[in-house]
Amino acid sequence: MHRVAPREGRNAPRTALINDPKVRRFLLQALLTALLAFAAYSAVQNAATNLANQRIASGFGFLDQVAGFGISQTLIPWAETMTYGRAYVVGLLNTLFVSAVSIILATILGFAVGIGRLAPNFVISQLARWYVEVVRNLPLLFQILFWYLAVLSAMPSPRSALSILGTVFVSQRGVTLPQPVIQPGAAVVGIAALALIAAGAFAVRWSKARRDQTGTGLSKKASIALSIGALLILGACYVFAGEPVQLEPAKQGRFNLAGGVTMMPEFAAFVIALTVYSAANIGEIVRAGIQGVGKGQTEAGRSLGLKPGTILRLITIPQAMRIIVPMLTSMYLNIVKNSSLGVSIGYPDLVSVGGTILNNTGQGIEVIGMWMVTYLTISIITSLFMNWYNARIALVAR
Amino acid sequence: MTTSFIQSNPHPSMPAPPMDIGPGRWLRREVFSSPQQAIATLVGTYVVYMLLSTIIDFAIVRAVWIGTDKSACTGLSYEVGACWPFIWAKLGQLTYGFYPADERWRVNLVLVFAVVLLIPLLVPRVPYKLHNAVAFFGVLPVFAFSFLYGGPIITPWLKVASVMLLAASVVMLAIHLMVLNEQARAKQAVGYSILVIAIITGILVPHFANASTVPVVETTLTLGCLAAALEALVQRGAAARHKWALFGLGAAGAGWILAAAVSSGAIDKPALPVVPTSEWGGLFVTLVVATTGIVASLPIGIVLALARRSEASIIRTTAVIFIEVVRGVPLITVLFFATYMLPLFLENSPDAMVRVLVGISLFSGAYMAETIRGGLQAIPSGQHEAAAALGLNYSKSIGLIVLPQALRLVIPGIVNSFIGLVKDTTLVSIVAIFDLLGGLRAAFADPNWAGPSALYTGFAFAGIIYFSFCYLISSYSAHLEQRLRVDHGR
Structure with missing residues (x-):
């Protein structure tokens, strides 16, 4: 590691060859390489023998065969006559879908919990603290089974589904949300909304540029007035276009719920469990981030006469984000990896579908290899994205 | 003449305003500091009340404590909470499996x-940490696995002893090589060639004899150590460390004999019934x-x-x-x-x-x-x-x-x-x-008990166990962190 350069020439001390760090390093590496090569060789040999004994052909040819099993939730069209390859893609999309939904919900809940733990209010901070303590000290698999077996399975049948304000229905068959119904004319509203967003963005930029130049941008009253005006225009467009976008809640029929978008119970329980579990961890990350910002920063903000909310928004959070983002990255990666637990309750994710393929075809090496490559790819892409974001918000040294 | 007045004692400090001490201050500062805070406090208190009352109601008030099957927990006039007899009945299975x-x-x-x-x-204060750690991390796992799995009691220890003796002989050989390195080139060359010949013989002889009866590694090591010991004897007057080569010969030989004894099955007698891991x-x-x-x-x-x-x-x-x-x-x-x-x-x-x-x-x-x-x-x-x-x-x-x-x-x-x-x-x-959670799922499937009440009770039981384990460890970790921080501050 930190070595003094050896003396050269005739005066160099006579050291044994084996004590020369270079020789030793070479020998060690040669040994390791030989060991690895031997392990790989014998693994391949044994695998070939064992596979031949079990009459399993290796290779990825099985991906083109007909799968012949059903998948309960599919984001792309799926039929039993389609191939194993497509089944794998269906599973991959389900994994990504459940991860994305959980990441969004857990981030929102987690920030609320983290800020709640630091709230000056005793009851709120204790509530947040015990939420974190309980959830973080119970295994995720336990929580998934709890939500699936003890909560959602114990819900009433669809006929007497619990309804929240007549729009969302919770029953044994899952959670039913209203279905958005889109009629012609929606395009007008969409274009109007886009135009207003663009105008808003333009106004914000203009105001910032002006504030940088002259010291005064748009006043608070003016910006509120402009926002209300924009909303009114959007509302008017909506009414004149004949109210083209509507949410149609499901109707409670005699035996079943009609209409609506139903999330199957596996998905609902899984999302709830992943969200609740990850939010506790994100809450701790947020708390660590906010506490990591020096106290002097808040005090400096206060002595400048800023209000508590402004201090939080302009001083604390931007600095806390530098601490939070790297930890949040690994948390998001954890959510993606934890989404593999869907297999325990039959949510058709990557591992679940892959497991079915493995059982049907016996192609263990190929399927497990595909899993690993897929998860590694997802991990690398997520890390790259979060690193890019982290670099954007990192401290700019001048 | 004027009298000057200089106060020599500090004036006792005034008491804090009554609203700023004790629980009153806490209430004003942390609980009801503003209308928004007051609403948050009330809502939070309500949530806490709901949670606690549900838990107590479920676990104690409406719980059933005695019974032999699920009929004890169904058909009562009130909605049953926890069905603790389910846990008593399944305790053995949940703890030991099959x-x-x-x-x-x-x-x-x-x-x-x-x-x-x-x-x-x-406990940080107890001495002999190293011995303790060796016992826990080194000896206990071997003991636990051989004891839990069953079979011959002494053989596993002989196996371990054999492996350790062979490892010792490897170390001795390494020391011999180092001593060899300190000597003149000619002696080195001779020493190395003898060793190489010994090792090749050690690999080849079992190969030609019968690989399944003559262990390759042990034979090779024994021959290597034998060569080293011979060299040490012949090159009298070499470094004192050379005697390690003789120890190496002893270690390798003992390891070889132990390995042979274990593989021959001579010492299988005191044995426990085997409990396969599937149980x-x-x-x-x-x-x-x-x-x-x-x-x-x-x-x-x-x-x-x-x-x-x-x-x-x-x-x-x-x-x-x-x-x-x-x-x-x-x-x-x-x-x-x-x-x-x-x-x-x-x-x-x-x-x-x-x-x-x-x-x-x-x-x-x-x-x-x-x-x-x-x-x-x-x-x-x-x-x-x-x-x-x-x-x-x-x-x-x-x-x-x-x-x-x-x-x-x-x-x-x-x-x-x-x-x-x-x-x-x-x-x-x-x-x-079948770990605790797997055992729980299996217990849910028992028709004698299956029902929503057993489900909730099982989750409550497993939850308490997991929570207490993890909470104990994390409290210990927090305590340790505190202690280490104090050390650093000094």
């Missing part, structure tokens, strides 16, 4: 030994898996962390690839790998439980490596340089200077990864090992 009832004392005994060894390890289950398996992961993760983690910081590129790359691949995939795929792929790659497939333990150990080792690497990076390079200046070699500078400091820095991190491991053990139930 371990035969007559043999459960073995599990209890191992558990008692583990606790007796663990507690002094955790292990419940909380006991949870503890076995968690403890194995914890015990194995430390050495694996240390080796991987050192390898990752090595200057040798092949070693470093191998470590980086291993760590990043294992950390980049979910534990469940590692377990699938261990369960389904490992048997394909090996000539003789190990036991299902052993496969899962290997998977868990590799997984936790990779995570531990990153924790320990954090500690290694925190050690300033001056420490390495000071060790080098003192003339310490790599293993001494790492073992005596760097690792003790680095491990001390990351003790909280290590304990936290233990908590993660305890929670992760639940995943083994997906690959058909």
Whole structure:
């Protein structure tokens, strides 16, 4: 590691060859390489023998065969006559879908919990603290089974589904949300909304540029007035276009719920469990981030006469984000990896579908290899994205 | 004459305003400081009340305590809460799985030994930490596995002794090589050639004789040590350290004899009934898996962390690839790998439980490596340089200077990864090992008890167990962190 350069020439001390760090390093590496090569060789040999004994052909040819099993939730069209390859893609999309939904919900809940733990209010901070303590000290698999077996399975049948304000229905068959119904004319509203967003963005930029130049941008009253005006225009467009976008809640029929978008119970329980579990961890990350910002920063903000909310928004959070983002990255990666637990309750994710393929075809090496490559790819892409974001918000040294 | 008045005693300080002391201040500052805060407090209190009353109502007020099957918990005039008889009836299964009832004392005994060894390890004031650690991390696992699995009692220890003796003879051979290196070139050449001939003979003779009866490694080592001892005798007057070659010969020979005795099955008599791992289950398996992961993760983690910081590129790359691949995939795929792929790659497939333990150990080792690497990076390079200046070699500078400091820095991190491991053990139930959670799912399926009440009670019971384990460990970690911080402040 930190070595003094050896003396050269005739005066160099006579050291044994084996004590020369270079020789030793070479020998060690040669040994390791030989060991690895031997392990790989014998693994391949044994695998070939064992596979031949079990009459399993290796290779990825099985991906083109007909799968012949059903998948309960599919984001792309799926039929039993389609191939194993497509089944794998269906599973991959389900994994990504459940991860994305959980990441969004857990981030929102987690920030609320983290800020709640630091709230000056005793009851709120204790509530947040015990939420974190309980959830973080119970295994995720336990929580998934709890939500699936003890909560959602114990819900009433669809006929007497619990309804929240007549729009969302919770029953044994899952959670039913209203279905958005889109009629012609929606395009007008969409274009109007886009135009207003663009105008808003333009106004914000203009105001910032002006504030940088002259010291005064748009006043608070003016910006509120402009926002209300924009909303009114959007509302008017909506009414004149004949109210083209509507949410149609499901109707409670005699035996079943009609209409609506139903999330199957596996998905609902899984999302709830992943969200609740990850939010506790994100809450701790947020708390660590906010506490990591020096106290002097808040005090400096206060002595400048800023209000508590402004201090939080302009001083604390931007600095806390530098601490939070790297930890949040690994948390998001954890959510993606934890989404593999869907297999325990039959949510058709990557591992679940892959497991079915493995059982049907016996192609263990190929399927497990595909899993690993897929998860590694997802991990690398997520890390790259979060690193890019982290670099954007990192401290700019001048 | 004027009298001057100088107060010589400080005036007693005024009492704080009545609203600013005691519970009144707390109420005003932290609970009702503003209307928004007051609303938040009230809503929060209501939520707390609802939660607590539901839990107490479920676990105590509306609970059923006595009964023999589910009829005790159904058909009552009120809605039944917890059905505790379900837990009493299933307690054995939830704790031991299908371990035969007559043999459960073995599990209890191992558990008692583990606790007796663990507690002094955790209390900082108790001395003999190193001996204790060797007993817990080195001796206990061998004892536990041979005792729980059953079969011959003495043989496993002989196996371990044989392996250790052979390892000792390897060390002796290494010392012999070092002594050889200090001598003249001609003597070195002769010494090396004799050794090489001995080793080749050791490999070839069993190969031609009958590889299954004559152990290759043991024979090779014995012949190598024999050669070394002969050299030492012939080259009289060489360094005093040469006598180690003779010890090596003794160690290798003893190891060879022990190995032969074990493989001949001569010492199989005092034996316990074998309990195959497929009958292990419940909380006991949870503890076995968690403890194995914890015990194995430390050495694996240390080796991987050192390898990752090595200057040798092949070693470093191998470590980086291993760590990043294992950390980049979910534990469940590692377990699938261990369960389904490992048997394909090996000539003789190990036991299902052993496969899962290997998977868990590799997984936790990779995570531990990153924790320990954090500690290694925190050690300033001056420490390495000071060790080098003192003339310490790599293993001494790492073992005596760097690792003790680095491990001390990351003790909280290590304990936290233990908590993660305890929670992760639940995943083994997906690959058909019945841990506490798996046992619970099996218990739910019993038609004598199946019903919503049993379901809730089971989750409550398992939840309490998991929570208390993890909460105890995390409290201990917090305590340790506090203690270490105090040390640093001094």
